[in-house]
Amino acid sequence: QVQLVESGGGLVQAGGSLRLSCAASGRTFSSYNMGWFRQAPGKEREFVAAISRSGGSTYYADSVKGRFTISRDNAKNTVYLQMNSLKPEDTAVYYCAASGAVRVPTITVAYDYWGQGTQVTVSP
Secondary structure (H helix, E strand, C coil), X not given: CCXXXXXXCEEEECCCCEEEEEXXXXXXXXXXXXXXXXXXXXXXXXXXXXXXXXXXXEEECCCCCCCEEEEEECCCCEEEEEECCCCHHHCEEEEEEEECCCCCCCCHHHCCEECCCEXXXXXX
């Protein structure tokens, strides 16, 4: 069992930056691939970024590539999402998730555990 708690969301102007954190409970954090997803009002939850167990491989949605960076610190049981050059269309609730899949997944159904989400609002 893994419990995930996101933090770092807030209100920021377009062009600004935020760093989201996701703290995981338990001693098996390094055995999970980790991902970030987001869900805007009236839309489906969508993939944002993912990182492999060791942190050696990362994956991004085209919409955030070059602006967002996912990273992890296995010693601190934490995964991060650095978001730069934010746009109003980045406004959503952001969720972190953990997957025990062999390969790093980019779809919601492949993730086993989810956090409660943190709101990110980007004003024009």
